Amino acid sequence: MLIMNNYNNMFNDVPTPWGMYLQDSASPMAEGMLEVHDTVMFYLMMMLMLVGYLTYSMMKFNNKMSYKYLTHGSLLEFIWTLFPVMMLLLIAFPSFMLLYLTDDVIDPAMTIKCIGLQWYWSYEYSDFINDNGETISFDSYMMPEEMLEFGQLRLLDVDSRVVVPIDTHIRFIVTGGDVIHSFTVPALGFKVDATPGRLLQISTIITREGRFYGQCSEICGVAHSEMPMTIEAVSLPKFLDWLNEQ
Amino acid sequence: MLRSILRPNHIRLATSARLASTATAKPITNISPDTPLSVPSLRKLNTRWNTMTEVEKNELISALSERQKADWKTLTPLEKQAAWYISYGEWGPRTPIHPKGTVQKIVLGVLTGIAVSGLVFLSIRAVLPEKPKTMSQEWQQASNEELEKINAEPFSGYNQIQSPIRGVHPSEDDE
Secondary structure (H helix, E strand, C coil), X not given: CHXXXXXXXXXXXXXXXXCCCCCCCCCHHHHHHHHHHHHHHHHHHHHHHHHHHHHHHHHCCCCCCCCHHHCCCHHHHHHHHHHHHHHHHHHHHHHHHHHXXXXXXXXXXXXXXXEEECCEEEXXXXXXXXXXXXXXXXXXXXXXXXXXXXXXXXXXXXXXXXXXXXXXXXXXXXXXXXXXXXXXXXXXXXXXXXXXXXXXXXXXXCCCCEEEEEECCCCCCCCHHHCEEEEEEXXXXXXXXXXXXX | CHHHHHCCHHHHHHHHHHHHHHCCXXXXXXXXXXXXXXXXXXXCHHHHHHHCCHHHHXXXXXXXXXXXXXXXXXXXXXXXXXXXXXXXXXXXXXXXXXCCCHHHHXXXXXXXXXXXXXXXXXXXXXXXXXXXXXXXXXXXXXHHHXXXXXXXXXXXXXCCCCCCCCCCCHHHHHC
C-alpha cells in the first residue's frame, strides 16, 4: 500500500481518471475508513501469500521451492484453522468499532436535511431562517455539459453547492422523495441511502477547507449518473457570509 | 431378415472392424514362462486394447503373467510395454476424462470470445458520437488549475489529465 501511495497521484477530493485508491480524507470518519482499508489489505496480502504458498506446495510436491511436509499433519491443521480465525478477528474488531463509531451522532451543532429526488438533491438548513421566517433551502442540479464553465468537472459540478463550516459538528439527515437514492461523499466517508419514508442520519466534522464531490450511489433511474452532490467546506466566517447572502 | 433386425447393420460393421483390427494378432498358444510372446500379439497394444474382446484380453493377461513368473530381465521390451500398459495404461478407470486437445480447444474458444468482444467494443466505439468537450487536455488542465485553487489535493499530487492535446496547446499559445 505504501508503495502504491508513493507512486500514484490518484488521491483527490474528486474522482480522478484511472484512480486506483481512495480519495483523501477530510473527516475523522473517512480517516478511520482509510485506516481499516489499509489494515485489512495488509492482512489479506499475508493470507494470500500463505495460501498461495500452501497451494504451490500441494501442486509442486517435489519442487525445490515447495515444502512437502506442508500438505498434512495434525499440528499444521490446527494452525491453519486457528490462523484464519485470528485473521478474521483482527479484521472484525476494527471494522465493527468503526461501524459503531460512524453510527454515533453526538450533539450536532447544525443539521442539514438532504432529500434525494429524481434527479437532483434538495437541501434544507433547518437551523437557520431567512428574513421571511422560512428555513433556508435550495435545489442542487448538476451543471449540464453545455453550461459548464471552462475547467469545471463534468458530471460532478452542480449549480448550487452545499456550503458548510469546517471544524463543526454537522448532522445530515437524509431521505428520498420518490425512489431510493444514496447520498455519498467519499472524502467524508459518507454513504447513506436516501429512502423514501425514512430519515437516516450521519454526522461529521470536516477538518479542512475544500470541495468534496460525490455521486448518487443507488440506481435511481435514467439520470442516476446526473445527480452529483458537491459539498464546499469553508471557514466559519465565510460560512456566515454565505448564510447572510441566502 | 429377423437376424438383420435383431442385429443392426452398424453393430455388425463395428464387430467386423474390431475383428479386422485384431486379425493381425494370432491367438496366443505358446503360454510358457520361458518363451517370449509373439510380436504381433503385443504390437501397438494401446491402440488395439479397447477393441479387443474380453477373451482376447484375458488370454493376453494370463500369458503375460506367466511370462513374468520367470526372470523379468528375460522379458522383451514389447512385453514390458504391454504389461505396463495393461496395469497402468489409459483404459478402463484410467481413461482420461477429457480427450486430447481439450485444453487447446478451450484456449482457442476463450481467445475467440475475447477477440469477438473486442471487435464488438471497437465497432461500438467507432459509431459513438463525439466525445464530450471536457475530454480534451486543455479542459483538464483548466480543471487542474481550478482544483489547485481550492486546495483539492493536500496530501499528494492530483491529475485530471487523461486526454491527448487537441488544437493548440496552451503553452504553445503563450509562445
